[in-house]
Amino acid sequence: MHLNHVSIFHSQKMIKTIVLSMAVATAAVVTGCASKPQVSGGASYAHAPNYYTVRSGDTLSRIANRYGMNYLDIAALNDIAPPYRIYVNQSLRLKGSAAQRTTSTQAMAQTAPIQRQSVNLPTQRPVTPPTQTVIPPTQRPVVPVVPVNPSSSTLASGLRWVKPSNGAIIQTFNLASNVKGTRYGGNVGDPVFAAANGQVVYAADGLKEYGNLVLVKHVDGYITAYAHNSKMLVKSGDNVTAGQKIAEMGSSGASRVMLEFQVRLDGKPVNPTTVLPN
Structure with missing residues (x-):
């Protein structure tokens, strides 16, 4: 009887060990499945966030x-056109519908330098050099309508520039402080003007740090940016003229109401005071 009791005890111990091993193995399988959600086709993907910040080595x-x-x-959601370049620290939208966007292209588009784009701009009348024939007094030349913001300057190329805001300057261009343009103060709803003739290539809120952002492409490799607007009055593809109201000042993507105005030449930020009138 004593031997039978010992045998039964060892048998029960073996059964408990086997059951416990099976339970651990089952738990391991279940845990493995839970840690990597499966999708059709057997591939494993991470859960997509609303926004993704580009890191070194990333591609679309x-x-x-x-x-x-x-x-x-992803390119359609963020208005990125071929060849689909992205930049380190760029914020990409991963969720939403491309149909909800106001345009279909980076821009600044992107915190990295704005890239030149091949866009057909509206035909501009060349500036008449002083050596050309003067219009006789009997003829009245056609005088263009003066924009709301009349203060302007003209570059040698003939591109006429006006100030984008009537507000006071609160910060000036300073790359060392990461201020890549001129910042104007004001009130919500104050007008924001196109600084020169051109075509809107971006009008959206895909870059959180710039809020509602408008980009306008001009001749000779210039692009201007108008950030933190409360309202955008133009859309991608619209032709605009110098002094035209294109947006209203706001605080989107900023801690205070302001307009951040940037000028890019061949993709590189330049001091707006080099082109704007005094």
Whole structure:
């Protein structure tokens, strides 16, 4: 009887060990499945956030593969045109609908330098050199309508510039302080003017640090940026003239009401005072 009791005790101990091992193995399998959600086709993807900040080595394709998305969908959501360049620290929208966007292209577009784009700009009348024939007194030349903001300057290329805001300057261009343009103060709803003739290439809120952002492309490689607007009055593809009201001042993407005005030449920020009238 004593031997039978010992045998039964060892048998029960073995059964408990086997059951416990099976439970641990089952738990390991379940945990593995939970840590990597499966999608159709057997691939494993991370959960896509609303916004993604670009890191070194990222491409649209790599980001799309990471979250089980199509890189063309990400490009459409963020208004990124071929060849689909992205930049370190750029904020990309991963969720939403491209149909909800006001345009279909980076811009600043992007905190990195604005890239030149091939856009057909509206035909501009060349400035008449002093050596050309003077119009006889009997003829009245056609005088263009003076914009709301009349103060202007003209570069040698003939591009006429006006101030984008009537507000007081609160910060000036200073790359060392990461101020890539001129910042104007004012009140919500104050007018924001196009600084020169050109075409709108971006009008959206895809860059959180710039809020509602408008980009206008001009001749000779110039692009101007108007950030933190409360309201945008133009859309991508619109032709604008110097002095035209294109937005209203606000505080989107900023801690106070202001207009951040930037000028880019061949993708590099330049001091707006080099082109704007005094």
